[in-house]
Amino acid sequence: MIHKSTIGKICLFILLTLSTGQLLAAKYEPLVVVADSYIDLRTGPGRGFPIFHVVEKNEQIRLIKRKTDWIKVKTLDKSGAKEGWVRVRDMHKTLDTDGKAIQLPKQGIEQFNARNWNLGFSGGDLDGAAILTVFANYYLSPRISAQLSASQILGDFTDGYMGNVNLTLSPFPEWRVSPFFTLGTGIIHTKPQTTVVQAEDRTDEIVHVGLGTDVYLTQRFVFRMEYKRHTILGSQETNEEINEWKAGFSIFF
Template sequence: MKRPVLWLWLCLWVAGLNAWAGEVARLRVEAAYIDLHTGPGPRFPRHQVAERGEWIEVLKGRTGWYKVRTERGATGWVSAETLVQATRTAEGRRPVTGVAKLGDFSHRRWEFGVGGGDFGGAALISGYAGFAMTRNLSAEVSLAHVLGRYSDSLMANADLVAQPFPSWRVSPFFALGTGIIRTLPHATLIQAEDRTDPAGHGGFGVRWYLSGRFMLRAEFRRYVIFTSRDDNEDIDEWKAGLSFFY
């Protein structure tokens, strides 16, 4: 059971990195003009400009600078900060470059992460993907593998996550969601059956922006598992991990 979950996490990370690498491709100049340098750094002289309304194509990046080509065929280097401040994508959004800052953290669209923790006294490993619908509200899906003494469990969840202070470096959030949990007793147990139960949960946590595109995430959730038996189960979960965004 471990291998499919680990492969899914790997696919999420690779998909995120590929999308991040391909997001900055063609941009429209919104400032009066931007200077194009002969090399990747402020010490290189300015030799061309791209004017307002002109489209530029991003060719490659190096240490916070990007080589671009204008519609007229002129090429030059522009700093990542200039691209973020002076250009927009075809959808009218600020471009997300490989050199992220705190402002990019508060305007992120996608995030992916992995982590581990405790689920009712058992070890837990998990991965998630999230999409920001607004600066304050995002939707997330997650998978988790619980490694218990007498049984293992697989969980799949969907959440709405509210973040009241998205521009804070250490930003609290609140989550409410639902999902399913499949319990897989170990083969040594007699007369034990696999079972799948619905669950609801609520919780809170913090995102802590580190640098670049990385952040730490820690959270607590309380689950109510609606079992087929007469009583439901309440289980607490604590976990922390590393995430990246773009």
């Protein structure tokens, strides 16, 4: 059974997105001059697409838009403007109309060191149960970030949720394999599964310490492995300690 309201909302969303895309007419489409001996134009934003045109030195081209590390450009040919795709790093010698080098975004590991935000997800094991986590890091400095994470716990006998805030310290942010330490706190909520007779729902405070490593892979893509030791405080006589192991991916901005 499809809910009519759900479909309505999806349609409305698509329409809104399309209309805003079309309405934003005042686009940033700067004119640049080719300073390299030539630049290849490809039919699509990927290394496998065929080269169909070559723009020569001193010719002007307009930059239209960007898709991952490719830029769509338009030539000013009088015989008919051509549109094609150029790799960002192939434009490093391109100048603006004043003869000044254009500013390319940071490439490779350079941008990893300058990251402000890191968003990711991971999967792993929390004391025998499966755990799925989404997380966001905000970098206060290259070495220190504040992290917010939300997890779903899927065990054989109990399910639950966990939310954490922590400080993450990465002593070597310039390394491709960059280790980090975390210290934080949060809450954990667990409830028994319907098929198992067990104690009632529980909500407890937790504190954790952990360590892990980010591995810079490519572009804005990072692999992360992490271990945390949680101490569950509160509703029981003794504090229970549980281990969490997980691995996942993140993208940074």
